[in-house]
Amino acid sequence: MQRLFRKRIVLGVGGGIAAYKSAELVRRLRDQGAEVRVVMTRAGCEFITPLTLQALSGHPVGLDLLDPAAEAAMGHIELARWADLVLIAPATADLMARLAQGVANDLLTTLVLATDAPVALAPAMNQAMWRDPATQANAQLLEQRGMRLFGPGVGSQACGDTGAGRMLEAEELAQRAADCFQAGLLDGVRVLITAGPTREAIDPVRYITNHSSGKMGFALAEAAAEAGAQVTLVCGPVHLPTPQRVQRIDVSSARDMLAACEAAMPCELLIAAAAVADYRPQVVASHKLKKDPTREDGLLLQLVRNPDILATLAGRSDRPFSVGFAAETENLLDYASRKLRDKNLDLIVANDVANPNIGFNSEDNAITVIDRQLQPTAFAQTSKGKIARQLIAFIADRLQRA
Structure with a gap:
């Protein structure tokens, strides 16, 4: 169940008596x-109050x-982008038909159309x-479109009937939610990931560096470990917690x-996401450099020049499948393509760091x-x-073909 650690889940609650189980599911x-x-x-609010689910989730409930308050920032789009998984429990017959x-025609169905996250449904209705x-x-059509159905279970129902239609219990739904997160894609594969900036000393207190936060490399390490890989993460100075199951x-x-x-070689997969300084000072002062008042220039x-880490590792006789990053402010695809050829890479990830919404x-x-x-x-x-x-899913597919 570690696969749920730090995952962002939107829980949709439809209008059925099984909504009472949603409180336990949140927990x-x-x-x-x-x-x-x-x-x-x-309709869901008729069976369980938003206040209950707000208290359990720690966030206001979307209704x-x-x-006007949420839509000032296009709230349904923000939620759609935020989610790593949309889980609808209970998913009523009416809700499945609308999907x-x-x-x-409401926040939940609009969010489902707008998200690129996996969507899972826990059906709950009379047998x-x-x-x-x-x-x-409808169930068959939704599965064909890529939605996952968790259940329904079989047993006694609130109406007194017995049969298929019960919503699965919270513990099983949580387990199935965890199973959505890529286990097995890289089982046993040794992965080396670099992340963050480097610091090149000028003197004992000053250095040359860049704005890299390491967030992308750390997210890749977490995703690779989640996919079953043995991950070694080599990182420059960052302020991020170590992902679980990552060295x-x-x-x-x-x-x-x-x-x-x-020292971490050999490995089967290298993902070089670090923003490595191309140059370093030729001489590092042994003491803090002082301002010279006699000089105005x-x-x-x-x-x-620093060693080229990616080209060095991709040029080894035991080279791994090599993935580089190109953080550029102009001519993004041209520069990235040139870097892929020059460094003998299998894939390169082009990233426009001039855009403040997706940059460092x-x-x-x-x-x-x-x-x-x-x-x-x-x-x-x-x-x-x-x-x-x-x-990681894309790279795993290319690695299997290589």
Whole structure:
């Protein structure tokens, strides 16, 4: 269940008596480390109060599509982007029918249409309603479109009937939610990931660095571990917690990072997400440099080239499948394609860091992956955690083909 740690789950609550189980489900998800935001249909509010689910989730409950306060920031779109998983429990016959038809007449159905996160439904209805050909056709259509059905279970129902149609219990739904997160894609694969900036010392108190936060590399490490890989994360100076099941090695300079990476070899997959300084001062002063009041022309630093970590590792006789990053402010795809060829890479991830919404230190990202045939594959803007899982799935597929 560690796969739910720090995952963002939107829990949709439809209008059925099984909505009382949603309160326990929120608790189960949060106990496993997930962040939960609840969206209710108006019918759902007849069975359990929004206040209850707000208290359990720690967030206001979404109710109205046309909420002036939320829609000032396009709240339904923000929730759609925020979610790593949309889980609707209970999913009533009416709600499944509206989803099958692509209806978007409330906050929950609109969010489902707008999200690129996986969507899972926990059907809950009378056994006759579940058996009805219309409901069965809707369930089949929703599965064909990629939605997952969790259940329904079989047993006694609130109406007194017995049969299929019960919503699964909260513990099982939480387990199935955890199973949505890519287990097995990289089972046993040794993955080396670099992340963050490097610092190149000028003197004991000053250094050259860049704005990289390390968030993308750390998200990739978490996603790779979630997918079953044995992950070694070599990172420059960052302020981020170590993902679970990841071996972390902290370094400072580019030469430190190269040494740590070479010590971590061999591996089957290299993902070089670090923003490594291309140059370092030729001489590092042993004491803090003082301002010279007799000089008005400034301080001249002689810089020398740092080792190219990615090209060095991708050029080894035991080279891994090698994925690089190109953080550029202009001519993004051209520069990225050139870097892919020059460094002998299998894939390169092009990232426009001139855009403040997806650049250094941002929570979101939007990328284009280029392969050896110079074919681009674009990933739309979303959270770095979600981009990381999409990218790991893409890389795992290419690795299996290599």
